[in-house]
Amino acid sequence: MVCKLNKSLYGLKQASRQWNLKFTTCLLAYGFQQSKADYSLFTKTTQTGEFIALLVYVDDIVIRSTSMDLTNEVKDYLSSNFKLKDLRKLKYFLGLEVAISSKGIFLCQRKYTLDILTEYGLLGSKPMSTPIEYHHKMTRAKDEEQLRDSTMCRQLYMDKPSEVHLQAAFRVLRYLKTVPGQGILFSTDSNLCLQAYSDSDWAGCLDTRRLVTGFGVLLGKSLISWKAKKQSVVARTSTEAEYRVIAATCCEVIWLLYLLKDFNVEHSCAVKLFCDNQSTLHICRNPIFHERTKHIEMDCHFIREKVATG
Numbered sequence: 001m002v003c004k005l006n007k008s009l010y011g012l013k014q015a016s017r018q019w020n021l022k023f024t025t026c027l028l029a030y031g032f033q034q035s036k037a038d039y040s041l042f043t044k045t046t047q048t049g050e051f052i053a054l055l056v057y058v059d060d061i062v063i064r065s066t067s068m069d070l071t072n073e074v075k076d077y078l079s080s081n082f083k084l085k086d087l088r089k090l091k092y093f094l095g096l097e098v099a100i101s102s103k104g105i106f107l108c109q110r111k112y113t114l115d116i117l118t119e120y121g122l123l124g125s126k127p128m129s130t131p132i133e134y135h136h137k138m139t140r141a142k143d144e145e146q147l148r149d150s151t152m153c154r155q156l157y158m159d160k161p162s163e164v165h166l167q168a169a170f171r172v173l174r175y176l177k178t179v180p181g182q183g184i185l186f187s188t189d190s191n192l193c194l195q196a197y198s199d200s201d202w203a204g205c206l207d208t209r210r211l212v213t214g215f216g217v218l219l220g221k222s223l224i225s226w227k228a229k230k231q232s233v234v235a236r237t238s239t240e241a242e243y244r245v246i247a248a249t250c251c252e253v254i255w256l257l258y259l260l261k262d263f264n265v266e267h268s269c270a271v272k273l274f275c276d277n278q279s280t281l282h283i284c285r286n287p288i289f290h291e292r293t294k295h296i297e298m299d300c301h302f303i304r305e306k307v308a309t310g
Contacts, residue, residue, distance in 0.1 A: 016058065026081050027054065030074070037258035046070065051264060062093060097183075104190075104222075108183025113176050120152075120173060127178040128171055138164060190220025192265050195272040196253055200245040202238040209234050213245035217252060225252055242277035243303075246284065249273060250303045270310050 008018040024034060027042050032054065035041035042054040052065035052074060061078075065071040078084055090098050099106040117123045141162035147153060153161040156169035198215040214228035231244060253271050260267050275281060284307050 019059070023056065023082075026078075030077055033262075035259070035262045037255055037262060041259075041262060043262055043264075045264065053263065057094060060093065062090060102188065104185050104187040106183055106185050108181050110181040110183075113180040117173055117177055117180070120156075120170070122170065122173050122177065125174050125177060128174040129178065131172045131175040132168060133171075136168075138168060141165065184223055186222040186224070187220070190222045192219060192260070192267065193269050193271075194219055194253060194256060194260075194267065195274070196249050197274045198242075198245045198249040199276065200238075200241040202241045211241040211244070213241070213248060215245060215249040215252065217249070217256060219256075225256060227252070239277060239279040239283070242275055242280040243283055246273065246275055246280060247303050250306055254306070 008015045024042075028034065030044075032042040032044045035043065040056045042056070043051070044053075045051050050065065050067040050070050052063065052067070052070050054074070055062040055064075063071055063074065065074075075084070075086065090100065092098065095109060095112055097108050097110055099108075114123070117125075141160045141164070145162040145164075147161050147163065147166065153166050153169065156173075157165045194217060196215060196217045198213070200211050200213045202211055210230055210233065212228065212230050215226065216223055217225040227248075233244075250273065253273065257267055257271070284303055
């Protein structure tokens with residue numbers, strides 16, 4: 001005997017997909033367009049030129065529009081199809097605290113920071129000026145160095161924690177205690193031109209000798225995207241390491257350009273991508289085959305095409 005469900009029940013693994021399908025269908029029927037760069041973003045431009053955007057995370061929705069009347073119309077439409085709870089002005093979303101003023105939008109995680117400091121008993125500890133000591137590198141703990149009881153450390157450091165890792169994690173928390181409300185300001189007087197900065201170390205991981213790459217992308221003077229990650233390959237030279245992070249940064253910039261297009265933002269100027277390795281910059285601009293670059297994967301070389309096309 002089997003049971004056939006005519007409707008998705010809350011809690012089943014299919015429920016989230018069916019909910020997303022139902023909500024997406026409802027928005028598309030109202031005239032919204034789903035972004036191909038971010039499927040959780042829906043935008044609509046009216047015949048009068050008014051613009052509205054919806055950002056969806058499961059059943060949490062953020063609405064932003066150029067017209068309050070348009071916002072109310074969309075809320076009424078959604079209320080007629082779903083049971084909604086209107087929280088009015090955006091103040092808190094997915095752990096982010098939001099403050100909106102004439103100067104711009106300010107994001108921080110003050111509540112989360114204070115909660116985690118309280119949980120680990122560091123609310124009264126001495127603050128630190130840096131999150132880690134300069135030139136300090138950690139290695140994976142040996143079996144005899146691992147903590148016997150790593151329950152407390154698991155939330156802060158996951159992989160084979162030792163006492164050294166625990167103290168380093170506590171130092172980060174003491175650094176956060178310095179200014180728990182520190183965050184990012186998206187200023188209203190920023191221009192809408194992207195610029196990116198990339199950097200990489202060479203064989204930065206002492207265990208695997210893999211490189212650690214990092215980049216930050218700004219819209220005007222507002223930081224909107226950043227990342228630091230240990231790569232899955234070992235670079236033979238520092239030039240190759242820098243070249244790989246530029247390729248990764250280029251991918252992020254292209255994605256952000258798609259998002260700006262969804263927001264009806266014309267980005268006519270070329271994106272400035274900064275790197276501090278001259279050899280890497282020559283490789284990006286020079287399409288000539290060379291002995292030192294023939295081992296680099298072809299997917300990294302697409303940045304030459306992007307540079308050539310401006």
